[in-house]
Amino acid sequence: MSSSRATYLPLTEQTLSQEHLSLLQAYQSRSSWIWINEVAPYTAPNSPSGEQRGFRFTYLHNDPTKTPSNATIVLSVDNYFALYINGAIVHEADPRNDLFAAQAFSVPLEPPSNKIVFAVRAINGRLNTLDTENPAGLITALKINFQGSEASEVLVSGPDMKWVGESLLAPGWEETDFDDGSWQTAVVYPSAIANATWPPDRRRLPLTIAVGAKPNSIAGRGSDGNLQPGAWAGIVVGAALLLAALAVIATFFFTRRRYQPKKRESIASSSYVAYVSAPATIQTTPYPLSPIHQEQVTSFTPGPEVVEQGDHPPAYMGSENATGSALSTSGRSSEQQPPGSQYQVHRASAHKSSTSASGLTNR
Known part of the structure; x- marks a missing residue:
């Protein structure tokens, strides 16, 4: 179905003229209340509260000497309605409508x-939150005018008009070419039931008439402003995709937060390796030291100007340097660092001292 819809709106309100008197008299005296045949446990004139029913009447004209030019309809619905003529919206559903006040x-x-x-979407309103059923009905009369003629044809609900109704409304149900062959014929309420439910003395004729011009099209709407099934499906799919996207984002941040500590530990390890690794540009040449030099190096204690404060090496690194060889400086190198103390890296300003498995080298 197309997303555009034909409409007679907006209408112009005018005072009822003498030409409509015959129609008003037929509505008042001859028209009957109708509805679909509700299934058990509902009995006439009751219908489920808060539900809608669709009604259609098809007028066929086979006289080639007359061309229908104008249609006028008077109706009332318990509780309110939307009206279409040849698929074009004439009146939108309005809960403020008075079921005893007819509209033209x-x-x-x-x-x-x-x-x-002529298609009517009739809504049976709910009286209160505990209301499950209440009376529902449709009553109408219409007049067809013909081009170039003062003659007209008046029809009323009940004996003259074969209305059909349905509880489930398919998309396009109000259109002219819709097949309503499977719809049930509307039930005409007996006078005793109708008069007890809708007393004739309470029914009021309209004083004005809403007149429409040539219908035009409006886009982006379904029947009477209701979303089509395809639009509802689009909303459901869109909502599901949005929820899935939010779930992916939440999972990403949860995983990122969970693995954050391991990332910081790896950074700390790299910092430590950088401290103990010798620059690649420094060449080392081992040579023997005199006892005096050996004693000076062994007893050397770095001052604050040659001590660089650094982080503790991670526990899993033990006392290995960047190349994997064991660090063995003096007796102090095997001492355990007290908890919370900072790891110290010694740097000599002129010469850097290191030890290896073969002995002491100066570089």
Whole structure:
């Protein structure tokens, strides 16, 4: 179905003229209340509260000497309704409608006009939160005017008009070419039931009539502003995709937070290796030291100007340097660092001392 819809709106409100008197008299005296045949446990005139029913009446004109030019309809619904003529919206559903106050509408007919479909979406309102069923009904009368003629045809719900109804409304149900062959014929309420439920003395005729011009199209709407099933499916799919995206984002941040400590530990390890690794540009040449030099080196204690404070090496590194060889300086090198103390890296300003498995070298 197309996303655009034909509409007669907005309508112009006018005072009812003498030409509509015959229609008003037929509505008041001859029209009957109708509804679909509700299944058990509902019995006439009751219907489920808060539900809608669709009704269609198809007017067929086969006289080639007359061309229908205008349609006028008077109706009332318990509780309120939306009205379409040949698929174009004439009146939108309004819960403020008074079920005892009839409304009148008149619109021009577009050629070819030998088939005219009147469709009513009738809503049975809910009286209160505990209300599960209450009376529901539709009553109407219509008049067809003909081009170049003062003659007209008046029809009323009940004996003259074969309305059909359905509880489940398929997309496009109000359109002219919709197949309503499977819809049930509307039930005409007996006078005893109708008069007890909707007393004639409470029914009020309209004083004005809403007149429409040539229908036009509006885009982006379904029947009477309701979303089509495809639009609802699009909303559901969109919501599911949004929830999935939010779940992925949440999982990403949770995983990132969970593995953050290991990342910091790896950074600390790299910092330590950089401290104990010898620069690649320094060449070392071992040579023997005199006893005096040996004693000076062994007893050397670095001052604060040659001590660089650094982080403790990670526990899993033990006392290995960047190349994997064991560090063995003096007796102090095997001492355990007290908890919380900072790891110290010694640097000599002129010469750097290191030890290896073969002995002491100066570089």
